Amino acid sequence: MKNTKRKTKKRGGIRPVFIVILIAALLLACYAAVQLRRQAAREADPYYGMVEVFNGDDYVWITPQDGVALNDLDKREFINDASGNLTYTGREYKASRGVDVSSYQGDIDWQQVYDSGVRFAIVRAGGMYYGSGELYTDDNFIKNIEGAKAAGLRVGAYFFSQAISEDEAEAEAKFVLDLLGDRKLDLPVFFDWERISGDTARTDGLDNETLTACAVKFCQTIESAGFDAGVYIYNDTGYYGYDLAQLEDYTFWCVGISTYPCFYYAHEFWQYSFKGTVPGINADCDLNMMFEK
Structure with missing residues (x-):
């Protein structure tokens, strides 16, 4: 009898390589x-990836910068004391009140300033004219440093920059160092670059990359002489100008005209008023607060 059993081919399973390709x-x-x-979300929402922040006057939209520490101060921890002075009540930081001054404030009775509770001063060293690019010295710079120190205040300095290149920023820093001579400061020397409104300036149209490079060069030059360095930051330059990640090695002094520090990013110094009244200073002056761990 013939063997009628049919031979069948074995069917293999799905090979692993096909599973990998499918996954x-x-x-x-x-x-x-x-x-x-x-x-689709980006196209539908013009504020996609942005955050809304208070700038002291209004709420604005900004694109957060990666890698930059955020402000962790709680606005509920700021009150006016019995004398009407803005006061920090939190425990995370030690806060002290300060002023920044220039020759505009005239002669200052620094002992009265200290007795009123002010504990630090940031004094203008000079600046660069926004039209000619010439450097100038604040007439009261040395007088203010020595007077504030003698009264017991901690002292720092700032320079009103209009640099449009790293070479100019370096020249500005060296100018400040020459003015300081062998004097010591307790607080940083700040690079204060501001956009000029209402007039034509040589800084008009300066790109953000160059602006950031100028700040870095100024600060590096200041630090190379043994001083601490910092950057004064307006909302405009902070939110739409500087690459703040490149500046985080330096002290931030930020503007936030408000009853609490509203600037989005972390900062050690907060300027909260342009029209402060302080005993011993016979003109309006800027008021500040410093936060230390």
């Missing part, structure tokens, strides 16, 4: 779908 294809499809949804 990879599914993952790529999912990734593409997510990207399409994100693209």
Whole structure:
């Protein structure tokens, strides 16, 4: 009798390589779908990826800068004391009140300033004219440093910069160092670059990359002489100008005209008023607060 049993071929299962390819294809499809949804969200929402912050006058939208520490001060911990002075009540930091002054304030009775509770001063060293680019010295710079120190205040300095190149920023820093001579400061020397409104300035149109490079060069030059360095930051330069990640090695002195420090990023010095009244100073002056661990 013939053997009628049929021979059949063995069927193998799905090979592992095909499973891997299938999974990879599914993952790529999912990734593409997510990207399409994100693209649609960006197109539908003009503020996608941005945060809304208070700038002292109004709420504005900014794009957060990666890698820059955020302000962790709680606005509920700021009150006016019995004398009407803005006071920090939190425990995270030690806060002290200060002023920044120039020759505009005239002759200052620094002992009265100290007796009123002010504990530090940031004094203008000079600046650069925004039209000619010439450097100038504040007439009261040395007098203010010596008077404030004699009264017991901690003292720092600032320079009104209009640098448009790293070479100019370096020249500004060296100018300050020459003015200081062998004097010591308790607080940083600040690079104060500001945009000029209402007039034509040589700084008009300066790009942000160059602006940041100028700040870094100024601070590096100051630090090379043994002083601490910092950057004075307006909302405009802080939110839409500087690459703050390149400046985090330096002290931030930020403007936030408000009853609490509203600047989005972390800062050690807060300027909260342009029209302060302080015993011993016969003109309006800027008021500040310093936060130390």
